[in-house]
Amino acid sequence: MTLAKHETQIEANPDLPTIEITREFDAPPDRVFRAWTDPDLFARWIGPRSVETQIEHWDARTGGSWRYSNTRNGEPLASFYGSFHEVRPNERLVQTFTWEGAPDGVSLEIMTLEELEGGRTRLRSLSVVESMEVRDAILQSGMEVGVIEGYEKLDELLAQD
Amino acid sequence: MTAPDEQLNRAFAALADPTRRSIVARLTRGDATVGELAEPHDMTIQAISKHVRVLEESGLVSRRREAQRRPCHLEAEVLDLMIGWIERYRRAAEERFRRLDAVLEQMATTENGVAQEQKGAAS
Numbered sequence: 639m640t641l642a643k644h645e646t647q648i649e650a651n652p653d654l655p656t657i658e659i660t661r662e663f664d665a666p667p668d669r670v671f672r673a674w675t676d677p678d679l680f681a682r683w684i685g686p687r688s689v690e691t692q693i694e695h696w697d698a699r700t701g702g703s704w705r706y707s708n709t710r711n712g713e714p715l716a717s718f719y720g721s722f723h724e725v726r727p728n729e730r731l732v733q734t735f736t737w738e739g740a741p742d743g744v745s746l747e748i749m750t751l752e753e754l755e756g757g758r759t760r761l762r763s764l765s766v767v768e769s770m771e772v773r774d775a776i777l778q779s780g781m782e783v784g785v786i787e788g789y790e791k792l793d794e795l796l797a798q799d
Numbered sequence: 800m801t802a803p804d805e806q807l808n809r810a811f812a813a814l815a816d817p818t819r820r821s822i823v824a825r826l827t828r829g830d831a832t833v834g835e836l837a838e839p840h841d842m843t844i845q846a847i848s849k850h851v852r853v854l855e856e857s858g859l860v861s862r863r864r865e866a867q868r869r870p871c872h873l874e875a876e877v878l879d880l881m882i883g884w885i886e887r888y889r890r891a892a893e894e895r896f897r898r899l900d901a902v903l904e905q906m907a908t909t910e911n912g913v914a915q916e917q918k919g920a921a922s
Contacts, residue, residue: 646892652820
């Protein structure tokens with residue numbers, strides 16, 4: 639399969655409860671890292687456009703924690719929280735992630751940034767969850783409200799073709 | 800959970816095994832008997848037969864009567880469902896990353912502007 643240079647690649651390991659995402663960006667690692675760790679910048683891209691992201695707590699340091707909520711037209715949709723397990727500037731970001739709707743569930747998100755030629759970056763994000771069932775449920779339904787809404791918007795878009 | 804979801808769960812569970820994945824890979828090239836499927840594996844026909852049964856239960860594989868043979872057939876529809884599932888997730892991630900692309904572009908513009916005007920100003 640030939641993909642455009644920016645297309646996201648997803649790998650769901652058949653033997654491990656993981657999801658691996660690979661994507662390249664036309665920006666150097668320090669900028670990608672900042673877009674991920676600066677709360678104002680993060681809030682601008684993480685959710686779909688129809689959803690507002692309110693950062694409630696954000697301490698992007700090793701050992702720090704974070705929490706944010708999504709609303710649409712002022713109506714609460716979902717909240718997420720976790721810790722910043724490791725913040726290694728411009729190279730590596732390790733976080734835990736919990737959706738408050740399933741408080742016993744937690745995923746470990748390991749993100750690495752690799753500098754490419756021409757001021758570009760390859761991002762690899764590995765999510766590890768508790769079981770194959772949970773992983774498949776995440777793939778199936780979308781872990782965040784944002785992902786689900788993304789599907790819906792996409793389905794609408796595809797339906798127009 | 801709806802019926803298609805359950806079918807997908809069973810299909811994913813069935814494919815968690817490397818032997819069964821290899822059987823499915825073989826069947827994408829055409830129908831085959833259990834004996835033919837066993838050939839590349841260092842396993843008894845009975846063991847392969849057990850794997851085929853799991854694949855049958857998952858809906859990924861069907862078997863029909865054909866004289867003495869009962870060839871295994873890959874149900875491409877179920878496989879397509881699974882691929883569609885991952886593809887939807889992938890597109891949702893891609894959509895999010897395109898928003899990140901836009902933010903990165905705006906950051907580049909802002910940074911250049913700041914560098915020219917008032918370097919080091921508190922944001």
